[in-house]
Amino acid sequence: MRTQEVEVLLVEDNRDDAELTMRALKRNNLSNALVHLKDGAEALEFIFGKEPGEGKPDRKPKVILLDLKMPKVNGMEVLERVKSDPRTKNIPVVILTSSGEDPDIQKCYALGANSYIVKPVDFDSFAKAVSDIGMYWLLLNQPPH
Amino acid sequence: MISSKKTEHQEPEWFSRGNILRVLGVALAYFIAARCGLLLAFGNSNATPVWPPSGIAFAALLLLGYRSWPGIALGAFAVNLYVFLTNEACGTETAIWVSAMIAAGNTLEAALGFRMLGRSNEPYPEKASWVYRFVVSALVMCLASAAIGPLAVSFGSISPWSNYGTVLLTWWTGDVAGVLVFAPLLLVWAKTPSWTGGWQRAGEGLCLLTGLLLVCGSIFGGWFNESSELPLSYFVIPFLLWAALRFRTHGVTLATVLWVVIAVQGTATGNGPFFSNDLNISLLSLQGYVSIISVTFLTLAASMEEHRRDSEALREARNEMVTLIQQRTTELVTSRSEIKDYQDRIEDIQEVLLKNTILDFSRRARLSGTGDELDAIAAGLNTMSEELEDHIRRIRDSEERFRVLVGNVKDYAIYTLDKDGYITSWNKGAELIKGYTEIEILGKHISHFYTEEDTLSGVPFNNLRRARERGRFEDEGWRKRKDGSLFWADIVITSMHDEQGKLRGFVKVTRDVTESKESREKILNLNHELEQNVAMLQDVNKELEAFTYSVSHDLRAPLRAIHGYTRLLAEDLKDGDSEKKRMMEAVMRNARKMGKLIDDLLSLSRMGRKELQRSHVDMNLLSSNVLQEIKTTQPANATKINVQSLPPAEADYSLISQVMSNLVDNAIKYSSKNSIPQVEIGSFREEGDVVYFVRDNGVGFDMKYYDKLFGVFQRLHSSEDFDGTGVGLALVKRIIAKHGGRVWARAENGKGATFFFTLRSRTKNENARSRSIAG
Known part of the structure; x- marks a missing residue:
């Protein structure tokens, strides 16, 4: 699944949510260069390599869709690593969470999250939200070189 | 101080040398006096207007004591015998027994007078009352001689019985006059004059003597025969008065004797105002004159003497008084300083008194005080003592009130300890709280109330030490009742000091606060429970938050999946499957509704926690x-x-x-x-x-x-x-x-x-x- 040019990195432990997300993106042909990882540890390994301090991260996705509540390494830690590393801090990170009750919303913004999206129950709303995000970050947004 | 010393003559033994000499002396004196007296006899008779031996005999007994009476008898017998034998009036034998009878009469006369005037009184004419008794004695005593003498003469046929009455009268008056004139002279001159001598006094006496001799010579010397009719006898009075005033009894008696001798001599020789042709008339009138004048001036002189002695006594008494006053004043000054000392001491004592010591100054004063000043001191001290006692009483009253007050306090055990921690007082409250009666606990140590562990670890002593150091110590802890049960006590120990700051003891107030401790513990327990509950609630709240998070996160995810997949299925349906589509719509609607329900519930729960x-x-x-x-x-x-x-x-x-x-x-x-x-x-x-x-x-x-x-x-x-x-x-x-x-x-x-x-x-x-x- 790993392609040379990754545009969307989806980090989501919930398989259903992942599928519905990918479906929503697919509707707008935004899922061609998408990598889905099931937890934070995989995400960090994908971005920074297996060993700490190993070379220059070769994969710079255009956007990271990050769930917060995950086993092993949670979303917050991933966010912190990405945003604290000068090589990766420019990668837009969109937090996708199930609930607006999350106590870490403020912290996420403080750490540099670019968006914080509560996933609606209604699939139509959910799909619209996801496609809007994809459209925005992949097509409209001009990342720095 | 002058006290009348009685001249208690120790009577000499009869045959002692002194008494024999005395008897012989008296006999000789009597004989000479009688011989001289006979010279004064009128005419050729033996009758004399003044019989000096009577006075000499009387004075001899008074001065020398009654054991000298044989001298009187001897002298009288000798002189009478000598006279009778000389003029040959009778035979020798008759002369002897007549003389003996006369001598017996004379002796009896003196003895009677001695008896009447007595030795117990002052034998000196220094009081008017003595003169009175002397005169009465003279009148009575001479009756003895006057009765016996004429009788003997009549028996001896020397004088006829018809003359008996006349002889008796003459005899009696002569003896009386002799006693009145001569006895005082001897009695007075036996003592030294109270007036002092000196040239001035001697010159005055000489003037008086000369004047008296001149006057007497004029009256009785027959110098002025033609004027013998005049009552010149009164001219002697001023001189006697002079003698009485200036020389008192000594002067009067001497002047009287001189004057009487001259008067009698003059009259006997037929001169003077009292001479009469009738022997008896001239005798009696002379005797009356002599007796009255001499007694009068003797009385006057005696009164003077008495007055002098009284005023002297008075002066001496006054001097003594002055001395006494000076002495007392000195004593008073001393006493004052003593009082000052007393006062200082009393001030010291006051302090002691404050410590409930009683001092009975009355008793002390009675024990030690004898003089007036000491009485005054005692009175002063008593006043002070009374005030102090009053003060003490008031303090005692107040103490009593305080004691009653404290004694009846029931909710607090209030008791006192001495400085070593032994109990010295006990109130009702202490009895109620601790269970001991006053009698049981007095004198016991405070450690009785502590638990054994406390006592062993020295808690009672430490508590007292802290109270001593800080003045006050408060504590709470378990204490033991008499029955061994424990109660939680709230105690305050306060130390008591005297003025010098020395520790006297402690006051301890104990309260049984077991109930309040229990309720306090209950409250503490409740508080603890409450805290636990709050902690639990906080835990619950955290759980709730976690739950809420999980609800919002985990419950919505499945709903989203349900709704999403249903949606995808519905999109794949053909247009004819309207029934399937409707059912899928229902699934999606319910999923949505549940999502909404979850959101609403979350909002509601969030409300409870959120600050405005x-x-x-x-x-x-x-x-x-x-x-x-x-x-x-x-x-x-x-x-x-x-x-x-x-x-x-x-x-x-x-x-x-x-x-x-x-x-x-x-x-x-x-x-x-x-x-x-x-x-x-x-x-x-x-x-x-x-x-x-x-x-x-x-x-x-x-x-x-x-x-x-x-x-x-x-x-x-x-x-x-x-x-x-x-x-x-x-x-x-x-x-x-x-x-x-x-x-x-x-x-x-x-x-x-x-x-x-x-x-x-x-x-x-x-x-x-x-x-x-x-x-």
Whole structure:
């Protein structure tokens, strides 16, 4: 699944949510260069390599869709690593969470999250939200070189 | 001091040499006196107007003692015998026994006088009363001689019996005169004169003597024969007066003797105013004259002497008094300094007295005081002592009152300890609390009340030490009653000091606070429980938050999956499968509804935890925002919404937006079945509060179910008729309550409903007021 040019990195432990997300993106042909990882540890390994301090991260996705509540390494830690590393801090990170009750919303913004999206129950709303995000970050947004 | 010393002559032995000499002396004196006296006899008779031996005999007995009487008898016998034998008036034998009888009479005379005047009295003519008794004695004693003498003469036929009466009278008067004139002379001159000698006194005496001799010579010397008819005898009086005043008894007696001798001699030789041709008349008149004058001046002199002696005694008494006064004054000065010392001591004693010592000054004074001054000192001390006693009494009274007061205190054990911790007093409260009676506990040590562990670890001593060091020590702890049971005591030990700051003991006040300790422990337990409960609640709250998070996170995810996959399935359906499509729609609708329910519940739960963020809220802006949002979410809505101008409020903007949103949502929802749905948003003032309201013309509700209106999950309409979760109004109520306001509603079935709310209560008072209005 790993392609040379990754545009969307989806980090989501919930398989259903992942599928519905990918479906929503697919509707707008935004899922061609998408990598889905099931937890934070995989995400960090994908971005920074297996060993700490190993070379220059070769994969710079255009956007990271990050769930917060995950086993092993949670979303917050991933966010912190990405945003604290000068090589990766420019990668837009969109937090996708199930609930607006999350106590870490403020912290996420403080750490540099670019968006914080509560996933609606209604699939139509959910799909619209996801496609809007994809459209925005992949097509409209001009990342720095 | 002059005391009248009685001249108690020790009577000499009869035959002692002294007595024999005395007897012989008296006999000789008597003989000579008698011989001289006979010279004075008138004419050729033996009759003499003054018989000196009688006076000499009397004086001899008084001066020499009664054992000298044989001298009188001897002298008298000798002289009479000599006379009778000489003039040959009778035979020798007759002369002897006649002389013996006469001598016996003379002796008896003196003895009788001695007996009458007595030795017990002053034998000196120094008092007028003595002169009186002397005169009486003389008159009586001479009767003895006068009775016996003539009798003997008559028996001896020397004188005829017819003359007996005349002889007796002559004899008696002669003897009396002799006693009155000569006895005082001897008695007085036996003593030294009270007046002092000296040339002046001697010259005066010489003048007096010369004058007296001249006068007597003039009267009785026959120098002026032609004038013998004149009563010249009175001229002797001034001289005797002179003698009496200046030389007193000594002068008077001597002058009298001189004058009498001259007078008798003169008269006997036929001169002087008393000479008469009749022998007896001249004899008697001379004797009367001599006796009266001599007695008078002797009395005067004796009185003078008495007066002199009295005034001397008085002077000496006065001198003695002055000396005494000086002496006493000195003593008084000494006493004063002693009093000062006493006072100083009393001041010292006062302090001692304050420590309840009693001093009986009366007793002390009685023991030591003998003089007047000491009495005065004693009186002074007694006054002081009384004052002190009064003071002590008052202190005692006050102590007694205090003791009674303390003694009757029941809720506190109040007792005193000596400096070593032994109990010295005990009150009722102590008895009640500790169970010991006063008799049982006095003298026991304070450690009796401590538990054994405390006593072993020295707690009682440490407590006393701390009280001694700090003056006061407070503590709480277990103490033991008499029956061994324990109670929790609240104790205060206060140290007592005397003026010098020396420790005297302690006052200990103990209170049984077992109950209050228990209740305090109960409260502490409750507090602890409460804290635990609070901690538990906090835990529960955290759990709830976690739960809420998990609810929102984990419950929504499946719903999202359900809804999403159903949606995807529905999209794949062919157009003919309308029934399948409807069922899938139902699945999606329920999933959505559950999502909404979860969101609402989360909102409600969030409300309970969220702090209000009050700010100035423009209610007009707020409502227009709410309406704008509704228009966005429900674009198809055709309800006519009328908004009045609303006054601003102090409130949490987002929460009141929620309230407004919910109420307007409800109004739109429940009026949706009206053909012309209308919603009105407005406000009015009621009793100072701003009341906002949202009114609709919808279905309304039955007021009998009003109770359930604001309950969670409570619905007055079915979901069939009106969609809803039953959380909206519960959330509204919670938000309004959080603001301190109130919310209520008025409705009627089919005639619409109005919901009111207030947002007041910026202060608690206003809050309370609005609450009371709401109630």
